Structures are given as C-alpha cells and as structure tokens.
Amino acid sequence: MTPASVADNRFESHTLVVTLHRRSGALDRVVGLLRRHGCTLVALGFGPSDEPDVDRARVTFVGASGPRVAQQLGRLVDVISATDTTRPLAPRSAAVHQAPFHSQADGTSDGTHQET
C-alpha cells in the first residue's frame, strides 16, 4: 500500500492555508518544508490574521500532494493549523491562472480567487 502522494500528479497545484505563531523563523520552516518535499512555490501570500501574534499564509505549490504537505506542516511547532483548500476539480493549470493571493488585510478571503 503506497501513499497516494507517490502517484500524485507533479503538475497539479495545491493551495494550503496555514496559520502560524508569529516568531522569527516560523515562515522559513513552512517554506523549507515545502522545498524538502519537492514542491515548487507558485504563489505565496502572508500577513497578519485576526488574532494577535498569529499570521496567516496561503501557499500554492506544485510537486507534492496537498493533504500530505498539510499533514507534515502539522508537525511544525509554530504551525497552528494547515488546511488544504485546493478545489477538488480544479484544472491542472489552475494555479498559474489564479489571481495572486490576497492577504486578509486587503479584504479578500479564502476562495475568492477565480479558477479558469
């Protein structure tokens, strides 16, 4: 029984929303974990959340499975939550056509981006 991720399409993009403790190195660990899993970042948005000392990142990447990366991110001490928000039927090329990530600061929220 092989994990699904092995068969995962390398060009399929995934989007995760990650909330993390605001401290030096927290985002580095998130990005480093993505790199370690062979992901290429396609889009990255980062900004403060509604809670004090908690930041929110939205990362879109290709190269590994979204649920798997979300699960591994849960291992990081500074990650409070990591949610795969990839739309299940998104076309494979969706990521490159997606509107760039808007942080909460500019008023847009999850799922407002358009898929082509």
Next chain:
Amino acid sequence: MTRPAVERTGAQIMCEALLRQKVEVIFGIPGGAIMPFYDALYEFRDTLRHVLCRHEQGAGHAAEGYARASGRVGVCIATSGPGATNLVTPIADAWMDSTPIVAITGQVPSALLGTDAFQEVDIAGVTLPITKQSYVVRSAADLPRVFAEAFYVAASGRPGPVLIDVTKDAQQERVVPDWEIAYDLPGYVDARDRPLDWLAIRRVVDLINAAEQPLILAGQGIIQAGAQQELITFAEQTRIPVVTTLHGLGAFPQDHSLSLGMAGMHGWAHVNRAIQRCDLLLNIGSRFDDRVTGKAGTFARKATIVHVDIEAAELGKNVVADIGIVGDARRVLRALIERTPPRDTAQWRQHVDRLRREHPPKSYRWERATAGSLSPSEVYSSLRRAIGARDDVRVVTDVGQHQMWAAQLLEWRRPRSHLTSGGSGTMGFAIPAALGAALAAPDETIWVIVGDGGFQMTNQELATIAQEDVVNIKIAIVNNGYLGMVRQWQELFESRRYSATRLSSPSFARLTEAYGMRGMTVTEPHEVAGAIDAAWKHRGSVVIDFQVEREANVFPIVPQGREIGDMMLSPDANTTALADASSNGVGR
C-alpha cells in the same frame, strides 16, 4: 535558588535554567562567542558537571548517548561558527532518531548579526530542517522562557533536538530574571495529552478478535513511552508474536516465547516472512522506515495494518494504514489491554515456528572464516556469553556490518540497553555516545561495538574518556580492514569492484595506550573470550582490536528497494526470493 530582585547576567541565567531543568551534565567545548556562559559556569562547577569533549560532534553524540540511556534530555554546548556547525551531524542524528537533546550555541554579538563577523554562522538557519524547534536569543530577559520551552519541546510528544543560539551580548546583559514562565507555544500540542480515538481503539479490538495471523511490530515508541511491561502484558493476553525494529530492540525481551526477533533489511528470514504472511499487523511506535519495510507498497501486503504513533504526521507517510491512532504507546496499549479479551494464536505460532525451522538463523549466519582467521561470529558469541543474563550492561554500536551483527546476534531484553544510530546511520556515533551513556549509567558496563572505519571518525573522544576518568567503557573494534558494509554491497551488487573501501589503520591497541588506557589486539579465536573477560575485569576503560575475517558478510540482506521477502541468504543466492513453502503456495 532564586533571588528575584537580584540582577543576573544572561550567562548566569542560562546556568540556573539548566539546573532548574535538573540537568546534571553537559558536553561541550568553549570558544569566543560562548565564553560568558563558560565564565558563569565556573560558579556552578560543583552542581553542573561539564565534560570537555575534543570535537563538538563528540559533544553532540555524547548528549545523545546520555539521553538515550537515561530517557532524559541531553545537553551539548558549542561556540558560534565552526563550533556550531560541528554540532550539525549529531543534531541531524537526534532528529532522525527522535532523541531529546538541547544544543546550545554561542552567537556573535547581536550588533554584528548578518555582517559576516568572525565565526558567524546562521546556525538556526542551517539546522532549520533538522530541529524540532530553534531559538535565537538576543535578550537575556527571554532566556528563562526559552530554556523552559526548549526542554519541554525536546522531551514531549515525539522527542527531538532543539537549538538555542544565544548572542554574546545576551549572555553578558544583566537583567532580573523572571522565572514565572508561561510557555508561548500556541501551535504545539504534546501528543501525549491528546484524547484517544476510542472508536479506532474499538475497531482495533475487533480486528484482533477476528485475525488469524496477527503480528505486533514494536518500535522505539515503546521504549520512549516506557511501555515494555504493557507490551508484554498485551502480547501475553492476546498471544500475538512480536517482532521489533532496530530501535525497538529491547522493547520486548527476546528470551520471551512470543519474541520473533528483528525485522527489515537485515532481519531474520522467518521474521520478514511472518510479516509478509500475517493478516493483521499492529505497528506500535515505529515509523515504517524504509530499512524496515523494503519496497513500501509490498510491505505486509496481506495484512490489515494498524499504526499507532505519537506523531500524527507519520500516519500514512510511508505505509498507508487501515487504522491510524495518534497516541502514546503506553496509553494505547493500556486501552487495548482493558478491552481485548484473551485469545490464542496456536496455529499461527506453529506456522511461524515452522518458518523459523526452515531457515533457522544459525544456518546462514556466517560464511566460514578462512582457516586461521578470526570469524566475527567468535567475537559476538563470546560477547553474548559474557553478557549472559546480566542486566547491568548497555551496548552502543556504530554503523555498518558490526552494527547489524550486534543487532542480530546479541540478545536484547531491556529497554535502553541497545543504543545505535539508526535513521541517520552516523558513523562515529558510538564512542562519544558511549561516553554519554557511561555518565548516565555509571554503575553499569557500556560495551561499544564499532568498526575500524567508524572508530577512526571520533576516537579523539578517548582523550575525553581518559580525562574524565570514565572507567566503565569497553570498546570492541570489529576490524576487517574495510568499510565493510559498503564493501559488502560492492561484492554483492557491483561485481566486487572495491572502490575506495580498503582501510589501513594504525595499531589501535598502541593508539589506545597512548591515550593512557588499556589496549589489546586479538587475532586468534582462542584469545577472544579471555580478552573480553580481561576487559571486563580491568578497572578502567579498554579497547580491544579484534582483527577479523576481512570479507565476512551480513546475511540475510534485502537488496534496497525490494520487498522484504526477497532476502539473500548467501552471496551465491543472488536475490533469491524465498517461497513460503509451508503456506500452501500463498507465499509470493
């Protein structure tokens, strides 16, 4: 201990913080950026033992050995720059083997950070992917909280290494420390505190009741949770045989009738075959490392798989389990013991016994040594006899053939009695790790088994052993004049093209004598038992150079990437797959 109104330097606060964590011994080397700490340590020299190692890698592995032998957090300390980067290998080793250590490094003054100052290295950045957490401290006021968090994070949940990098000015800064500490860890949950998934537990109980050929795979998680007794009770109640991983050696006593032995690349044939045959595999506290599973998609292919792990991120990572349970092995086992009715597995155990008779470990254990030379088997059988039923012995192994022979041929009964570098496979681990273990267990005898390759990587720590007057380390070098495991792969898989594996070495006995310790050389089979006996009785640490048969191999071996049923049992049998003859053709 504290006088709240009194100002303390950051360095003094660091020492006090270590004492508050009940640290008794630290391993390190001073240098420019950590000098304020060492100056403060002078005041604490009666309560905080510092062991001056000869290389920071040695200090790091010693902290690991201390942690693994004692179950407590090991501490190593180094200066900035090269001191810090020399800790990278042990930090990586601790990361891979889930060993709780706190590595403390000095850093250049904060005003110089980012300027490529003398001995400046971004060690937090370097170690980012191999630490559970890291801190760069630039203010003395943060030190009490940082130290408390670091020890808590290192030891809790799935243990691991934590780095604390302290700038020199933070060590010098004077503040009134606030020891009323609240952790600032909103993203961290100690998995031991999580509620158990009772629905999953109930499903596992049903699976156990229904299974005809169940098997337990026990990993280091049993040892770290202190769950050996629970595992024995559970296995006896359900009559389920137990196999272990390399790090699981000692999790279940091998003299128990339900013990089958070690699984994996160098596991016994009957163990690997039992895994491929079983219909229910209960993995408790192992992460399905590729050295255990072989080709992951084929591992335990007939079985319903249950995976109990303290780390949620391990569930489904390497092998997809039918049921995953996040939790501490002891809690989960207690829950299972309470709910699983006693049962028997007589038929299945008879079948496994048949597997063992078909390929008894002894029959392919050794190639015959050429006449007149010393077979490694002589060394291991003598050691095994000498250790006997003693419970005051730890064995530390390095990495390579000697490590696998030790895992296969010695009898493991006790948690924390087998210390090795598993996930990282760090040659050079054994000698400094034994130093740490010897300080954690001063009343026990620490046997080191190491190859001639690994011995040369960290044997400068013999000087530390001598200076610290550590007398309970007995080192057996299994010296075959090769980087033996690589040579074996070259023999088996690369047509004996021995590329860069031949080693010539100095006289290890004379080298040891130069360190002021007793050294011996053994070349004849009849000398082996006497040398081990002499080493044991000698009041002082000893090195015995066993010059063994040069091209002995470790069998069985599962070639990398193959399923674990595909075992080579001898060099002639090229990747022979063992048909499961006794299973009516249900084998492969």
